[in-house]
Amino acid sequence: MQRIITSSPGKIILLGEHGVNRQQNAISAAVSLRVFCRASIRKDERYTLRSAEKSEEGNLAGLLSFKKEIDSLREARAYDKIREAARDFFAATRYVLAHTVERYPCPGVDIEWRSPLPIGSGMGSGAAASTSMVRAVLETCGRKVTRDELAYLSWQGDYIAHGGIASNLDSSTCAFGGLILYSTSEGAQPIGCETAPRIVIGDSKVRTDTATMNTHVRTWIDRHPARMHLFRDMGYLVMQAVPALLTGDFATLGRLMNLHQLYQEKIGTSCPEIDRLVEAAIGAGALGAKISGGGGGGIMIALVEPETESSVANAITSAGGLSITVSTCTDGTRLESSELWEE
Numbered sequence: 001m002q003r004i005i006t007s008s009p010g011k012i013i014l015l016g017e018h019g020v021n022r023q024q025n026a027i028s029a030a031v032s033l034r035v036f037c038r039a040s041i042r043k044d045e046r047y048t049l050r051s052a053e054k055s056e057e058g059n060l061a062g063l064l065s066f067k068k069e070i071d072s073l074r075e076a077r078a079y080d081k082i083r084e085a086a087r088d089f090f091a092a093t094r095y096v097l098a099h100t101v102e103r104y105p106c107p108g109v110d111i112e113w114r115s116p117l118p119i120g121s122g123m124g125s126g127a128a129a130s131t132s133m134v135r136a137v138l139e140t141c142g143r144k145v146t147r148d149e150l151a152y153l154s155w156q157g158d159y160i161a162h163g164g165i166a167s168n169l170d171s172s173t174c175a176f177g178g179l180i181l182y183s184t185s186e187g188a189q190p191i192g193c194e195t196a197p198r199i200v201i202g203d204s205k206v207r208t209d210t211a212t213m214n215t216h217v218r219t220w221i222d223r224h225p226a227r228m229h230l231f232r233d234m235g236y237l238v239m240q241a242v243p244a245l246l247t248g249d250f251a252t253l254g255r256l257m258n259l260h261q262l263y264q265e266k267i268g269t270s271c272p273e274i275d276r277l278v279e280a281a282i283g284a285g286a287l288g289a290k291i292s293g294g295g296g297g298g299i300m301i302a303l304v305e306p307e308t309e310s311s312v313a314n315a316i317t318s319a320g321g322l323s324i325t326v327s328t329c330t331d332g333t334r335l336e337s338s339e340l341w342e343e
Contacts, residue, residue, distance in 0.1 A: 122293020
């Protein structure tokens with residue numbers, strides 16, 4: 001039986017979350033925590049999905065029926081019903097798998113994931129699961145896929161996971177890796193930089209799904225449409241960050257991150273737990289710190305120098321968070337040796 005092992009990186013957003021859904025740019029980075037996926041071809045037209053203690057079994061006809069149902073909700077912009085669908089743990093990956101087998105007919109498949117990424121934290125665990133799955137499934141069928149196609153197919157899952165409003169920032173970052181300047185009009189544009197930003201992640205341990213936060217932001221704007229100017233201002237900060245990244249001017253990048261955090265607090269996507277971790281990181285010497293991802297909890301990121309990395313990590317822990325030190329700008333979705341999958 002042919003088995004393919006793939007992996008995809010998690011991601012952080014340096015600047016631009018929520019603005020990216022409103023025609024503004026965002027900057028993201030792939031990080032060294034990776035989701036691993038194993039795909040095995042079956043002899044029938046059934047599939048299985050397995051992640052830790054959760055599992056699901058079905059048939060390919062059921063997959064396509066589910067896709068048709070979600071497609072109808074998308075066409076009707078039935079966001080509340082899409083949010084309900086997002087409560088199903090496998091809904092997003094099931095939808096991605098349906099898109100994949102519809103576009104590239106293949107036999108049944110068994111899929112399993114192993115992941116160190118905290119689910120619902122803002123580190124792109126869903127996009128990493130989807131990109132690794134698509135690459136693994138198509139490889140088992142002897143098909144090659146471009147990075148753009150990989151990002152597109154995986155993006156479909158975020159429509160469910162994010163409640164009907166989703167750019168393909170997450171899936172592009174996981175597929176391409178590295179450092180990405182992203183906009184809905186231009187797509188993913190790699191940013192080359194000589195020195196990768198040094199980041200300490202702080203997990204607030206508070207979980208609020210992206211769909212809920214996207215709904216909050218949407219209704220917050222609907223109440224006062226003039227608030228859209230805040231997202232344009234956030235977009236301005238993003239474009240100021242590009243030359244800072246290219247030249248390794250991390251002092252400037254840190255200040256831009258701090259300003260971005262103020263916008264996020266104004267929009268209402270931060271929370272007391274995140275604010276506490278941000279303040280602790282800045283107090284311990286971080287160049288900048290902000291929430292990363294949909295908000296309402298999840299993670300914050302702190303930009304550090306080598307000499308402050310340890311003190312910032314300790315400060316985050318002391319403030320009640322879980323500190324995670326990562327490398328940034330790592331590889332995108334890739335094939336892995338079967339030896340990395342221990343039974």
